[in-house]
Amino acid sequence: MLSVLICDDSLVARKQVAKCLPQDLEGSVNFAKHGAEAITAILDGQVDILLLDLNMPVLDGYGTLKQIQELELGTKTIVVSGDIQSEAKERVSALGAIDFIQKPVNSEELIASLHKHKLLDAAETPQNSELNLDELVRDCYQEVVNVAMGQAGSHLSKIMDVFVKLPIPNVSLIEVSELHMMLSDLDEADRTSGVCQGFLGDGISGEALLMVTDSSFKDVAKILRITDEVDDQLQLELLMDLASLLIGTCLSGIANQLDMHFRQGHPVVLGQHQSVQELIALNKNAWKKTLAIEVSYGLDGYDIRCDLILLFTEESMDMMNAKLAHLMDE
Amino acid sequence: MQSSNLDQSSKEALDELLEFHWMMDMIQTVDVGIVVFNRQFEIKVWNGFMEAHSGLLPSDVRDKSIFSLFPDIQLKWLEAKTRPVFDLRTRAFITWEQRPYLFKFRNYRPITSNAPYMYQNVVFSPLVSATGTVDNICMMVYDMTDAASAKKQLLSLQVKQNEMNEIASK
Secondary structure: OEEEEEEOOOHHHHHHHHHHOOOOOOEEEEEEOOHHHHHHHHHHOOOOEEEEOOOOOOOOHHHHHHHHHHOOOOOEEEEEEOOOOHHHHHHHHHOOOOEEEEOOOOHHHHHHHHHHOOOOHHHHOOOHHHHOOOHHHHHHHHHHHHHHHHHHHHHHHHHHOOOEEOOOOEEEEEEHHHHHHHHHHHOOOOOEEEEEEEEEEOOEEEEEEEEEEHHHHHHHHHHOOOOOOOOHHHHHHHHHHHHHHHHHHHHHHHHHHOOOOOEEOOOEEEEEEEOHHHHHHOOOOOOOEEEEEEEEEEEOOOOOOEEEEEEEOOOHHHHHHHHHHHHHHO | OHHHHHHHHHHHHHHHHHHHHHHHHHHHHOOOEEEEEEOOOEEEEEOHHHHHHHOOOHHHHOOOEHHHHOOOOOHHHHHHHHHHHHHOOOOEEEOOOOOOOOOOOOOOOOOOOOOOOOOEEEEEEEEEOOOOOEEEEEEEEEEOHHHHHHHHHHHHHHHHHHHHHHHHHO
16 A cells, blocks of 8 residues: 655645556555645654645745655655756755646656655556456446446436436446546545435345536426425535435346345435545545446436436445346346 | 134234234334325325324324415425326435425423424335335334534624624735
8 A cells, every 4th residue: 555645835736646647556646736735744743755846835845855854754755846857856855845847737757656666666566467357247237227327317317307318327446546547537526415325135235326516406396396495505505415326226226237236325425516535535545446437417408417426335346246147147 | 723823823823913012013103204195195194203293183183185284385395396206116205405394293302402393304205006116105204403503503604704804804
């Protein structure tokens, strides 16, 4: 496990740097908006590698490096900056930075630097082999979800009188860092509200995550024929209604095909108007790798953007695969 | 021989009856509110939890409409909420964060807790009949008062701490 902290005041830059990290990185990627946040994160727990910007509010890159040196934190720091003056390079290396990469970062350069300083060695042990998703199995998951979505779509259009654009579900094995990235794509200028709900049955367990961008709520209200003004209270209500509908129909579609039944726990509000990073920052170290099914819903003629992510636990995979094998035999 | 066979089957019938009896007892005593109602929102089952907290006996509510007993609950709202449960057979959920309570019950611990009423989580679950249709919904009412007060306390502490931090930084 490798823990990478990206410290930059710009959201775009943070995302860009995160995307340049190796795809198969065994570990977690966290973010900080300025040096003080980075120092707190380092003191809080293990940060193996710090990717640090120089020009930031509160505490800039130089100050951060100085503190790391003074507190003897020993964090390996690579400076990622647009400041390409040679003096800047000299200053940061004097302050203990092990490398300097110029913005905008490209993937090869970053990976080369990580290799040069032997930072990826721990991560490159071949742990992937046991949990690779066979192409056939992946197809099968995709098909099951497709069918489930088809059923769910017709149900939903019946209830809401609108045409539901059926998205192609995206099935993949993901790691914590990738979930972060997947969600940070959602996290552009818009604010998001989220609901999560646990489900389990027949040895399969997981969690459904529904993220709705706040700008969608006006149209959600229209579709659910609610005429009151959309305040915070009503938004929460709409969020819960939408979650019950989308998660419920999708899960029952999957369960029907696998000839089983899922029990659903009570949904939990993850927070309103938070940035996505905040939403999932709470519990990012509890798991490593998981099967994720991502469905982005759209409705014809409405500005609604919501993403449903079904995450299954590692332990559930065997049971799921067995059930799917049964399905494929038929 | 025949008489002993008869004994056997009547004993089984008795066992079944006894089992039914304690199962009903369980529904009556479980510390979760259980209400079953049909498409007309007429109440069919009203368990001990609901009885104790509302003060209404099962005989008072049986076959009566929820809206006539609890005028605070809006027809349009509950219809919208339960429509997918009847038609799509999915569950529907209400959390206390969204609306603190559906039935205004008094707090379970009137002395040591300062919550003004019982915070509730509510689940609507479809009941599939023998013919495969959903004619009834089972509504479960959970007491969330402790969780709600804990969260509220935490939030007020956070606000207080932020204020202190602001004062300290000045």
